[in-house]
Amino acid sequence: MQSHHIVSAYDDELKYLTRKVAAMGGQAERLVDQAIAALVNADAALAKKVIADDTILDEAQREIDDKSIVLIAKRQPVAGDLREIIGAIRISADLERVGDLGKNVAKRVVAVSEGRQPVSLFRGLQALAELALTQLKEVLDVYASRSVERIEFVRARDNQIDAMYTSLFRELLTYMMEDPRNITPCTHLLFCAKNIERIGDHATNIAETIYYVVTGDQMPIDRPKEDKTDKVVMPVEIAAK
Amino acid sequence: MQSHHIVSAYDDELKYLTRKVAAMGGQAERLVDQAIAALVNADAALAKKVIADDTILDEAQREIDDKSIVLIAKRQPVAGDLREIIGAIRISADLERVGDLGKNVAKRVVAVSEGRQPVSLFRGLQALAELALTQLKEVLDVYASRSVERIEFVRARDNQIDAMYTSLFRELLTYMMEDPRNITPCTHLLFCAKNIERIGDHATNIAETIYYVVTGDQMPIDRPKEDKTDKVVMPVEIAAK
Structure with missing residues (x-):
């Protein structure tokens, strides 16, 4: 009985x-959704709330870390259980x-709202954010359901996110070239877009971790998780206008 | 004798x-140095080498991860040894x-070299990179020497890096406003500066991990590791010139 009790406490x-x-995944999703x-x-008030709420995630991470390490030390897990704990970290x-x-x-909300950006830019950013959030949501579903066979969507969507980010990058540069008053707000939007693209990368990281937790194997190293804007050079004709 | 043998293999x-x-720390330092x-x-040839060399770090991380997990499963470490392994991960x-x-x-080397940026920009970027690299180097020294009492320098220097990055950010925006032909190359330089600032953040992360490995405590959560450019709005007079 004693041993049963111990095992069951461990399971708990x-x-x-x-x-x-x-739960932390749900909080992260909500935070990104509200940030966008x-x-x-x-909405400066909502932005302020998001900035304050981020500490919830910092604290959740610290708790998960602490609990994981105590669990390893106390229970000396091997195989699947150990991967589960390393995965949580x-x-x-x-x-x-x-x-x-x-x-x-x-x-960046305040700095961006100083300018008047074309609505299409926000639409682009919103579409990018929706794609990144869907990615995050599906990855967290896979975490809950352990259905790693569904994980291939992650790479396909990461390619979509990258393509959308690259086109947004070009569009923002064009607006900057058209009117120097767009430069400051569009630069902040560029960094916002980059942040959202990075959220997609982290979703991909999480997918890789889940794959490892469930199968014990690493996903093949070859993957698309790359910013493709590094070679974007806008034609000088636009600049010379 | 047997038990002595096992302990000593474990130590090894x-x-x-x-x-x-x-060693991975040294490789990362070198890679950043060469990228700058x-x-x-x-130097497009050197840039190409850096891009190829990054896989060395990917593989090193994977090896450290694998070895760490095997070590935890096999040796069931507790306390300091467990922290050491989690720290390595x-x-x-x-x-x-x-x-x-x-x-x-x-x-971004190729996209940046399409334009002709003022020398002062590169000087600023170089100074930023030197500070971030010094930060990384000292943190790795602390890792080797375990002298966590020296770790306070990390926070002070991270503040310096942030201040330098913010001033570079403003300078780049000014150049973009002065001539639209600067927009593409300066945007790439902005991202380079951001990347270097992030390297400083990772050095700070590493310092925090070392502190945890050596002391068993978390460093207090309050810390400067923040991008301060989010509120930068350039005066419209410059833009209107």
Whole structure:
């Protein structure tokens, strides 16, 4: 009986950890969602809330880290259980970073709303954010359901995010060239777009971690997770106008 | 004798892990150093080498991760040894990301060299990179020497890096406003500067991990690691010129 009791307490601890990671995922999603809403609606009050809420994710990560390490030391897990705990440490680090990126978008709300950007830019940014959020949401669903066979969508969508980000990058540069008064707000929007693109990368990281947790194997190293804007050079004709 | 043999093999495994992390630190430093040199000298061949070399860091991280997990499963470490192994996992993740950031700078070399930027911009970027590299170097020294009492320098220097990055950010925006032909190359330089600022953040992360490994405590959460450019709005007079 005693041994049964111990095993079951251990199970509870493991389950607590995964539930905590899943909850943190939901919080990260909400934070990014609100950050984008604050940006698109120039809502400084919501931006302020997002910036404050980010500490919830910092604290969640710290708790998951602490609990994981205590669990390893106390239970000396091997195989699947050990991967589960290492997975919790990794995923919570990615989610904490997602929160930082959302916060960073929120922090630019005031600087962006000083200018008057074309509505199409916000539409582009919103579409990019929706794609990144869908990516995050599906990855967290896979974490909950353990259905790693569904993980291939991640790479396909990461390519879409990259393509959308690159086209937004070009569009922002064009607006900057058309009118120097667009330069400051569009630069902040560029960084917002970059932050959102990075959220997609973290979703991909999480997918890779889940794959490892469930299968014990690493996903093949070859993957698209790359910023493709590094070679973007705008034609000088536009600049010379 | 048998037990002595086992303990000593375990010690060797732990030492191998820390040596591997230290070596990875040296590789990351070199990669960033070369990325900056490639950028400043518009050296496309060196940039190409840096981009290729980044896989060395990817592989090093994967090896450290694998070895760490095997070590935990096999040796069931507690207390200091467990922190040492968890520390290796975390630090190698930060170093892998430093490599990515260096690679990202290298990837922009071609787009930047299309324009002719004022020398002062490169001087600013070089100074920023030197500060970030010194930060990384000292943090790795602390990792080797375990002298955590020296760790306070990290926060002071991170403030310096942030201040320098903010002034570079303003300078780049000014150049963009002066001549639209500067917009494309200066945008790439903005991202290079941001990447370098992030390298400083990762050095700070590593410092925090070392503190945890050595003391068993978390460093207080309050810290400067923040991008301060989010509120930068350039005066419209410059834009209206």
